[in-house]
Amino acid sequence: MALTKVSTGVVDMSTSTGGLVIAKGNDLERPASPSIGMIRESTETIPGKVEVYTDNSGTPGWQFLEEVGPTTVPLTVDYLVIAGGGSGGEIGGGGGAGGFRTSFGTGNINGGLQSVENSLSLSLSTTYSITVGAGGIPSGAQTTPSGSGGNSILSTFVESIGGGGGGSYISDGASGGSGGGGSSGGSVQSGGLRASNPIQGFNGGANSLTSPYPAGGGGGAYSIGVVGNGGSAMESSITGTPTDYAGGGGGGNQRGYYGGNTNLYLGGGGGAGDGSGTSTGQPATNNTGSGGGGGGFTGTYYVGGSGGSGVVILRYPSSYTIDTTQIGSDLSSTNNNSVSGYTITTIICANSATTGTGTIQFT
Numbered sequence: 001m002a003l004t005k006v007s008t009g010v011v012d013m014s015t016s017t018g019g020l021v022i023a024k025g026n027d028l029e030r031p032a033s034p035s036i037g038m039i040r041e042s043t044e045t046i047p048g049k050v051e052v053y054t055d056n057s058g059t060p061g062w063q064f065l066e067e068v069g070p071t072t073v074p075l076t077v078d079y080l081v082i083a084g085g086g087s088g089g090e091i092g093g094g095g096g097a098g099g100f101r102t103s104f105g106t107g108n109i110n111g112g113l114q115s116v117e118n119s120l121s122l123s124l125s126t127t128y129s130i131t132v133g134a135g136g137i138p139s140g141a142q143t144t145p146s147g148s149g150g151n152s153i154l155s156t157f158v159e160s161i162g163g164g165g166g167g168s169y170i171s172d173g174a175s176g177g178s179g180g181g182g183s184s185g186g187s188v189q190s191g192g193l194r195a196s197n198p199i200q201g202f203n204g205g206a207n208s209l210t211s212p213y214p215a216g217g218g219g220g221a222y223s224i225g226v227v228g229n230g231g232s233a234m235e236s237s238i239t240g241t242p243t244d245y246a247g248g249g250g251g252g253n254q255r256g257y258y259g260g261n262t263n264l265y266l267g268g269g270g271g272a273g274d275g276s277g278t279s280t281g282q283p284a285t286n287n288t289g290s291g292g293g294g295g296g297f298t299g300t301y302y303v304g305g306s307g308g309s310g311v312v313i314l315r316y317p318s319s320y321t322i323d324t325t326q327i328g329s330d331l332s333s334t335n336n337n338s339v340s341g342y343t344i345t346t347i348i349c350a351n352s353a354t355t356g357t358g359t360i361q362f363t
Helices: none
Strands: 039-042 050-056 059-064 076-082 100-102 128-132 152-154 158-160 234-236 243-245 311-317 331-336 342-349 356-362
Touching (some): 100 158, 128 311, 128 342, 152 311
Antiparallel strands (some): 234 243
16 A cells, blocks of 8 residues: 655644544564654554654664553652650769651661661541650659650651660669660669660660769660760751751769769760769750750759650652641641752651640641
8 A cells, every 4th residue: 555645744633533543453564664753553462552663772663652651749758757865864874865767768877777667658638647755854763764755656657766764873774765874873773775676776875883973875876875975866868958866865973072074974966965973964955856964963963954855757749738737736847848849847846845746638
């Protein structure tokens, strides 16, 4: 059959309500000497598929036209969920960092140097619960650990455990997301243990029986607490800006009574509180999940600093929004669109001393 060549570049079929009928056949019925741009319907290789003769990277051949797939961007959500940090103890250990759990990034950059977790595939118009843990409150007790931080929870998917409180005077540190440090007592006081299922941080440190009797530092998300100093914080770039979270509080000591050159021991970064030898331990920065510093001793017993409240950060495609009208009065949120194509929502406690709960929906 002879070919009829159309002399114009465009064939106007805009008034037609039907369809264009094109040649069809099996593979053996393909033109013997095809030209670039020829199209036909296959009845053999994949029946019903339209194929085009094209030059793909210098290699001419028949290729099938792809069908248009879904145009909706999947609602894939990355998270950083950090629990509240533990408070420092009276003449005591540093508070442990709140549990650090994330799906953002690659490699062993999760709490406790674990692998990052899987991103979440969420749904529109579905209610998801949110809890953000408060920082631990110093207890003032001398034979039990100071206050631990509150848990932070993202619906049924993720729960980060609050940091353990630092040991007070003659007590071990409490266990938690990261463990609290052992107190500055007259005997060996152990650091608290980290959460293990899953691992979210590190153990707290034990004290020392060498003057001025430094207490153990609280465990951090990146490393263990040691004598005096808190374990290191962990960095996350989920907001687009590298930021440290979940450092262990520094241990207190008895320099104010026994003397010595060291007045304080350092927190592990990320807003963690330093310990003191002569006064109250330093509080941790809120919304970081870091531990508070242990208190000192001058003949007067000093309590530790409060732990920092936790935070929940969600990163998702900017074609979606979170309905914050139902988030509740216990929580507050802010949005950040500095990363192209994404919205980052940060959810914190409205009152850092009170664990906040609420709900969200994506629209």
